[in-house]
Amino acid sequence: MSSTEISTLGEFGLIDRLTKELTTVNASTLRSVGDDAAVLSYPDTDVLVSTDLLLEGVHFDLTYVPLRHLGYKAAVVNFSDIYAMNGRPRQITVSLGISKRFTVEHIEELYVGMRLACQIYGVDIVGGDTTASRQGLVISITCVGDAPRDNVVYRDGARDTDLICVSGDLGAAYMGLQLLEREKVASAGQKDFMPKFAGKEYLIERQLKPEARRDIVEQLAAAGIKPTAMMDVSDGLSSELLHICHDSKVGCRVYEDRIPIDYQTAVMAEELNMNLLTAALNGGEDYELLFTVPLHCHDAVSKMPGIKVIGHITREELGCALITADGNEIPLRAQGFNHLAQ
Amino acid sequence: MSSTEISTLGEFGLIDRLTKELTTVNASTLRSVGDDAAVLSYPDTDVLVSTDLLLEGVHFDLTYVPLRHLGYKAAVVNFSDIYAMNGRPRQITVSLGISKRFTVEHIEELYVGMRLACQIYGVDIVGGDTTASRQGLVISITCVGDAPRDNVVYRDGARDTDLICVSGDLGAAYMGLQLLEREKVASAGQKDFMPKFAGKEYLIERQLKPEARRDIVEQLAAAGIKPTAMMDVSDGLSSELLHICHDSKVGCRVYEDRIPIDYQTAVMAEELNMNLLTAALNGGEDYELLFTVPLHCHDAVSKMPGIKVIGHITREELGCALITADGNEIPLRAQGFNHLAQ
Numbered sequence: 064m065s066s067t068e069i070s071t072l073g074e075f076g077l078i079d080r081l082t083k084e085l086t087t088v089n090a091s092t093l094r095s096v097g098d099d100a101a102v103l104s105y106p107d108t109d110v111l112v113s114t115d116l117l118l119e120g121v122h123f124d125l126t127y128v129p130l131r132h133l134g135y136k137a138a139v140v141n142f143s144d145i146y147a148m149n150g151r152p153r154q155i156t157v158s159l160g161i162s163k164r165f166t167v168e169h170i171e172e173l174y175v176g177m178r179l180a181c182q183i184y185g186v187d188i189v190g191g192d193t194t195a196s197r198q199g200l201v202i203s204i205t206c207v208g209d210a211p212r213d214n215v216v217y218r219d220g221a222r223d224t225d226l227i228c229v230s231g232d233l234g235a236a237y238m239g240l241q242l243l244e245r246e247k248v249a250s251a252g253q254k255d256f257m258p259k260f261a262g263k264e265y266l267i268e269r270q271l272k273p274e275a276r277r278d279i280v281e282q283l284a285a286a287g288i289k290p291t292a293m294m295d296v297s298d299g300l301s302s303e304l305l306h307i308c309h310d311s312k313v314g315c316r317v318y319e320d321r322i323p324i325d326y327q328t329a330v331m332a333e334e335l336n337m338n339l340l341t342a343a344l345n346g347g348e349d350y351e352l353l354f355t356v357p358l359h360c361h362d363a364v365s366k367m368p369g370i371k372v373i374g375h376i377t378r379e380e381l382g383c384a385l386i387t388a389d390g391n392e393i394p395l396r397a398q399g400f401n402h403l404a405q
Numbered sequence: 406m407s408s409t410e411i412s413t414l415g416e417f418g419l420i421d422r423l424t425k426e427l428t429t430v431n432a433s434t435l436r437s438v439g440d441d442a443a444v445l446s447y448p449d450t451d452v453l454v455s456t457d458l459l460l461e462g463v464h465f466d467l468t469y470v471p472l473r474h475l476g477y478k479a480a481v482v483n484f485s486d487i488y489a490m491n492g493r494p495r496q497i498t499v500s501l502g503i504s505k506r507f508t509v510e511h512i513e514e515l516y517v518g519m520r521l522a523c524q525i526y527g528v529d530i531v532g533g534d535t536t537a538s539r540q541g542l543v544i545s546i547t548c549v550g551d552a553p554r555d556n557v558v559y560r561d562g563a564r565d566t567d568l569i570c571v572s573g574d575l576g577a578a579y580m581g582l583q584l585l586e587r588e589k590v591a592s593a594g595q596k597d598f599m600p601k602f603a604g605k606e607y608l609i610e611r612q613l614k615p616e617a618r619r620d621i622v623e624q625l626a627a628a629g630i631k632p633t634a635m636m637d638v639s640d641g642l643s644s645e646l647l648h649i650c651h652d653s654k655v656g657c658r659v660y661e662d663r664i665p666i667d668y669q670t671a672v673m674a675e676e677l678n679m680n681l682l683t684a685a686l687n688g689g690e691d692y693e694l695l696f697t698v699p700l701h702c703h704d705a706v707s708k709m710p711g712i713k714v715i716g717h718i719t720r721e722e723l724g725c726a727l728i729t730a731d732g733n734e735i736p737l738r739a740q741g742f743n744h745l746a747q
Contacts, residue, residue, distance in 0.1 A: 100455035198540025
């Protein structure tokens with residue numbers, strides 16, 4: 064890989080280079096990069112706006128995260144927020160703070176990943192800001208999406224007796240992070256170190272290259288099911304479920320033996336002597352969809368691939384609890400990823 | 406001021422505290438903070454999206470920038486981008502990266518400034534992201550605005566013989582920065598240091614508390630004048646004018662003796678032995694509007710308070726030049742603020 068100092072291009076040269084290949088696919092994108100603002104058109108739908116700030120050393124470690132994957136993930140986690148509202152992502156703006164150790168080629172790698180994510184999910188890059196940073200890499204992405212009128216799903220719509228559903232499986236991204244951290248420690252100071260990832264590829268992929276569950280949102284729409292509440296699982300199942308229950312003024316019961324967990328996640332928890340249930344409930348970064356549907360949807364959602372019914376909504380005074388495999392009831396607590404907590 | 410560690414509240418507690426007083430004023434804001442995305446409605450207008458990333462140590466120095474002013478400015482510079490498209494700002498999302506030395510009260514101060522700006526300009530805070538930072542304060546704001554169909558003004562619409570206009574005056578914000586830097590150096594190590602700002606209040610205000618030129622956009626609309634091209638002056642007049650000429654495939658002539666400069670700016674340049682014209686052309690952060698109008702609008706714009714005709718658009722092959730007070734022609738060059746340049 065050649066190595067071009069960013070200062071040789073300057074801000075406008077860098078932006079030109081990063082955006083010259085950009086094309087747009089959405090009819091709602093009237094004008095893209097190159098002016099003070101992007102111009103969009105949403106005459107017939109609600110407009111969704113979501114934003115995410117990723118900081119080096121807090122959200123990612125470039126020791127083991129390739130820039131291409133980082134770009135992909137930074138885009139996808141924003142798409143995930145839009146799907147979690149039952150919408151479709153359409154545009155993103157990308158702001159980058161770049162410190163001196165990054166070259167033009169580095170930033171191009173990051174863009175390759177973002178462009179790939181945009182291509183796969185049908186999203187246009189329509190603007191942004193690029194600036195120097197004294198503090199490592201800063202990535203701020205804002206995603207604009209749309210949803211047909213009255214189709215948006217909020218956190219506050221869950222009702223007593225609704226079923227609680229989750230897509231995919233939980234805890235794998237967190238275990239992938241533990242694995243990457245372990246191998247980083249093991250590699251310290253060693254030349255030609257080969258990390259031991261055999262048999263754990265799924266965990267690595269879940270951490271480094273998560274996907275947003277467009278398929279689930281489309282599947283529900285095709286079946287005519289509109290969830291009563293929905294969130295994506297970024298901070299951990301417990302934390303998200305407590306949000307839904309708090310905002311909807313309801314309680315919940317979820318069943319330990321219904322929580323979907325991949326085999327590799329279980330093996331890894333065993334190997335690291337960690338509590339598997341804690342990882343699945345509080346691990347974070349799964350980017351699965353957690354949603355509630357009316358009870359009469361039971362047969363329909365039970366048949367859908369990739370969706371598991373894990374419990375049900377109760378009246379508020381019953382509180383939020385997990386029913387363990389041996390039948391005990393323990394209160395749900397949010398121990399999720401919280402960078403600002405003590 | 407009391408001092409509450411952010412870790413005692415955690416991310417969600419901090420967000421609750423910052424957003425509990427937020428109300429919304431725009432009909433286009435259907436749902437604000439509190440879900441995975443904000444929900445907006447723009448059935449009859451084009452939607453404008455602009456974004457800005459501000460990093461401590463690069464864009465601001467908290468030695469002399471009060472957090473309240475910083476919040477105000479961070480919001481206003483985004484509004485300015487929307488006005489520069491002939492639009493009206495309606496919503497912002499605010500992402501903050503916060504390092505350990507900031508308390509809850511610090512972040513509340515920042516929000517006081519942002520809320521004040523939003524109140525004055527009629528903008529709703531609808532979402533964002535709040536996270537820990539290892540690297541000082543990070544502020545990323547995305548602004549959504551609207552403009553009636555076919556009313557958006559781009560950079561590429563300037564035509565031969567159009568008049569070049571600018572609002573307000575130029576170079577004062579840059580001189581304000583020089584003054585603040587000078588007093589910072591002078592204050593080093595001194596207790597009870599009193600900075601010398603007497604007679605230079607305007608420069609300080611232009612640097613610390615800039616305004617977006619909503620009044621100009623409204624004035625032009627009231628007179629039925631739609632500019633052919635427009636930008637806000639953030640990087641400096643020369644840089645912005647070259648952007649308009651490049652994108653519009655035209656040349657330009659601007660006249661030194663027409664460039665609007667405040668008396669305090671001139672005095673300060675003299676005092677610092679700096680070239681006044683260079684400061685006015687390349688200073689940056691003026692957040693004035695630079696725009697072009699058809700020649701037949703001459704009488705109308707000439708009569709408008711706060712607008713100055715500084716030159717005219719030419720055919721592309723004539724290039725971009727400044728006509729000095731003594732009649733010489735010198736090529737315009739972009740020497741503006743460019744954090745990523747050599």
